Amino acid sequence: MNILQNIHAVDVQTFSWCMARKHRTTLTRIGRAVSFSADGPIYAFLALLFWFAGELTLTLVLLLGFAVERILYLVLKRGFKRNRPADALDNFSSFIIPSDQFSFPSGHTSGAFFMAFCLSEWFPSMNLMLYFWAANVGLSRIFLGVHFPTDTVIGALLGTACAALAIGILA
Secondary structure, three states: OOHHHHHHHHHHHHHHHHHOOOOHHHHHHHHHHHHHOOOHHHHHHHHHHHHHOOOHHHHHHHHHHHHHHHHHHHHHHHHHOOEOHHHHOOOOOOOOOOOOOEOOOOHHHHHHHHHHHHHHHHOHHHHHHHHHHHHHHHHHHHHOOOOOHHHHHHHHHHHHHHHHHHHHHHO
16 A cells, blocks of 8 residues: 555545534534635735735735745646545535535645735734634535545645745745
């Protein structure tokens, strides 16, 4: 068995554990709201808000970083073509309809960690709250049944790396 098969086996086991939780219905309801808070249009609105507030460097960091993050995200999605849990597991249906076909990496998680990193640089007193939100975005994607755990872990790393790169270049 190769390394990817081992990772997938652990992923499926962890995913199944999450789906077997007693309060999954409540977690799903909360997960929908948390996941919605990480939709892309909200980030565009925030970038505009920062631009109008005179935070030009932050706006540029957000624009450059998201451009890099989205390109890498799409390359990884199309390169790995990992099936989502509903397509990979028998007798499982997700709780929402995902916006695209493939699972790896989680774009919502990547975007959330990107924003958490960037905003923590400008507003350090909010970093605990921002990272708590970003982590919950990743968890929500698992509990909604559209991502395996490693999808969200790699999404978090991708978003963090793109934010660090953009800040390193522009700030």
